Amino acid sequence: MIDQFKLLISDDCDQATIKQLKQLAISYGFAVVNSLDELNDNDSKLAIFTLNKNHLCLNLMLDDRRHHLTFDFIEGELAFRTKRVSKSNESIAKAIGCKPNFRPKVLDATAGMGRDALIMATLGCQVLMQERNLAVFLLLEDALNRFRLVDSQMSELMSLGFNDSNKVMINEPIDVIYLDPMFPQRKKSALVKKEMRLFKLLVGDDPDADNLLTQSINYFKKQNLAGRVVVKRPVSAPHLNEMKPNHQIRSKNHRYDIYLVIS
Ligand SMILES: C[S@@+](CC[C@H](N)C(=O)[O-])C[C@H]1O[C@@H](n2cnc3c(N)ncnc32)[C@H](O)[C@@H]1O
Secondary structure, eight states: OOOEEEEEOOTTOOHHHHHHHHHHHHHHTOEEESSGGGOOTTOTTEEEEEEETTEEEEEEEETTEEEEEOOOSSSSHHHHHHTTOOTTTOHHHHHHTOBTTBOOOEEESSOTTSHHHHHHHHTTOOEEEEEOOHHHHHHHHHHHHHHHHHOHHHHHTEEEEEOOTTTOOOSSOOSEEEEOOOOOOOSOGGGSOHHHHHHHHHHOOOTTHHHHHHHHHHHHHHTTOOEEEEEEEETTOOOGGGOOOSEEEEOSSEEEEEEEEOO
């Protein structure tokens, strides 16, 4: 897991970029550097934020090379997928309980790159995201801000908080808590997409994931609400907290374990 961050403000940055980066440095106490040379393979815990063409990027070392990580909802594979999203072709729709005249309000308690959240919002659900990793939160907030400029209707369905869901659950009524914690990677690294390897390098594992399931179930019980907790897992992964779900939905690469809480 990477836990040191700096900001690059190089000589060729324009005034708007400098202002935005300085604001980030002040808000989060990041040190400022003037060149990416500070990033070398001895600094496996350090990553450097830059702004490239209005996209916040995180520069980090992988396999002795520099790479950058940025999140985006407007272009690329994910945006393409959203164009074809429908209740019938997304197993997540069934998992979270979308019905012809009902779209659940979802707390995505492990927001990550916001991909699942975007799919749920595209299905018409209101999605409240929580992310506890600072760098992931900032990259996601940046993607969401850019998205707001081009699709206000969709982005209105999505909100984001910088919280640890193990400590803070939501205060307002919701129908579904969606969990997708990190899972130890078992495939050979060459087979895993570079973006996923960079993400894994940044976040590490989520060793406290079992607790999230208990917390989520308790949220509904304490509020005396009926609801469901949906856990996304790799197909052959054990159940979170060794708890058998009420239902399972399997797709090609994933499994959704569904826990129903009756008030
Ligand atoms: C596998 S990723 C989620 C991917 C996400 N579903 C997507 O579609 O992009 C897991 C994310 O959950 C975050 N996370 C894990 N436990 C958390 C917690 N207790 N509170 C908030 N975020 C958490 C991690 O920091 C990581 O960014």
